[in-house]
Amino acid sequence: MTQPQIIYSLIHNKIGDAIKVQFIVATRVSLEDFYLKTATGKSLALYQSAELVVHVFPENKASLSAIYNSAIERFANEQCILVFAHDDLHITDFYWMHSVFNGLQHFGIVGCAGNISRIPFQPSWAFKNLDFEWDAPQNLSGIVGHGKQFPPEDLAVFGPPFQQAKLLDGLFLAAFSDTLKKSNLRFDERFNFHFYDMDFCRQAELLGVSMGTIPLSLVHESGGGFGSQGWNELYQKYIEKWGS
Numbered sequence: 001m002t003q004p005q006i007i008y009s010l011i012h013n014k015i016g017d018a019i020k021v022q023f024i025v026a027t028r029v030s031l032e033d034f035y036l037k038t039a040t041g042k043s044l045a046l047y048q049s050a051e052l053v054v055h056v057f058p059e060n061k062a063s064l065s066a067i068y069n070s071a072i073e074r075f076a077n078e079q080c081i082l083v084f085a086h087d088d089l090h091i092t093d094f095y096w097m098h099s100v101f102n103g104l105q106h107f108g109i110v111g112c113a114g115n116i117s118r119i120p121f122q123p124s125w126a127f128k129n130l131d132f133e134w135d136a137p138q139n140l141s142g143i144v145g146h147g148k149q150f151p152p153e154d155l156a157v158f159g160p161p162f163q164q165a166k167l168l169d170g171l172f173l174a175a176f177s178d179t180l181k182k183s184n185l186r187f188d189e190r191f192n193f194h195f196y197d198m199d200f201c202r203q204a205e206l207l208g209v210s211m212g213t214i215p216l217s218l219v220h221e222s223g224g225g226f227g228s229q230g231w232n233e234l235y236q237k238y239i240e241k242w243g244s
Contacts (some may be wrong), residue, residue, distance in 0.1 A: 005021055018050070019080060019101070019169050019191040020051050020052075020053055020081070021051055021052045021053065021082065021097050022048075022053050022080050023044065023052060023054045023082060023083045023085065024038055024057075024068060024084050024085070025054070025057070025084075025087050026056075026057040026062070026067050026087065027040075027057065027059075027060060029058065029059070029087075030059060031058040031060075034056050034058055034087065038158060039090045039221055040087045040088065041056075041087065041217070042090075043089065043092075044091070047096075051097070052097065063191075063192035064084075064192060064196055065187035065188060066189050068084050068187045068196075069187050071212055072177070072186060075099055076177060077181075078177070079120055079177060081097075081104065081174055081177070082174065083173070083174045084173045084174070085171065085172045086220070088220060088222050089221075090145070090150055090219035091217075091218060092124065092218065093217035093218070096216055100214065101176045101214060103174075103212060103214035106212060107210045108175060108179045108183075108209040108210045108211065109174070109211045109212075110174050110175070110211070110214045111168030111170075111171075111173050111211070111212075112143070112169065112171070112172050113125070113126075113143070113156075114140075114163075114165035114168040114169060114201075114211065114212075115140055115144060115167040116164065116165050117135075119135075120244035121244050122167075122198075122237060124198070125168060126140060126158070127168055130208055132226060133152055137159060139159075141157065141158055141159045142158050142159065142169070142213040143157050143158065143161065143165040143217075144219075145176075145220065146219065146221075146223060147219055149219070152219045162212065163213055164211065164212045165212055165213055166205060167197075167201045167202075168197060168201055168211055169195060169216045170198075170200070171220055172216070175193065183207045183208070185204055187199070188200070188241075190237055190241075191234055193225075193230070195235065196228065199238060199241070203244060
């Protein structure tokens with residue numbers, strides 16, 4: 001088996017220093033199985049870069065919000081890009097780090113899919129009601145593949161990317177560490193595996209942190225746990241917090 005090759009050129013800040021990408025990912029499997037069996041782990045094993053540092057939380061049962069907040073605090077005084085991602089992503093974009101970096105020149109937080117509007121009692125960035133009806137096409141932005149491999153079984157084309165958004169899909173989020181530090185933006189730890197992204201985006205809006213979608217090729221293996229008991233319980237907490 002050939003060794004992974006360094007395929008990324010350096011990403012630099014305005015004064016010429018290389019910027020690290022701190023990739024934060026939690027998984028229920030062991031560290032070894034993360035790289036052998038999960039889509040994200042297998043993808044990251046291929047892409048080697050001096051600027052990419054992967055932080056895996058194996059055999060995880062903790063809240064995603066708590067894990068993400070710990071990373072925000074850890075790197076609060078280091079200029080870097082923080083990426084928060086699910087473990088079931090086939091990253092099919094060889095230049096994904098550059099796409100993230102370029103997007104962060106325009107938006108405070110970036111993701112691969114989202115909604116440019118927000119309506120009361122919205123249960124997801126993509127749906128407009130509890131019947132899980134899709135929002136109007138003109139409100140949606142980005143593309144996500146779905147399936148266990150590439151080419152994906154399905155390609156969800158939501159709309160043109162690189163648009164300012166009010167809600168982003170939490171499967172992949174990224175921001176500069178100093179953006180989160182200066183705004184004091186954090187994930188609400190009452191939302192462990194559902195609604196952490198919706199809540200995060202609404203906090204960002206209140207704090208004046210811009211959000212936007214970027215062109216980024218991903219294949220997501222899961223469609224989410226919409227309508228499950230755990231999801232319904234957190235939806236109620238989310239509505240209680242925000243009022244709608």
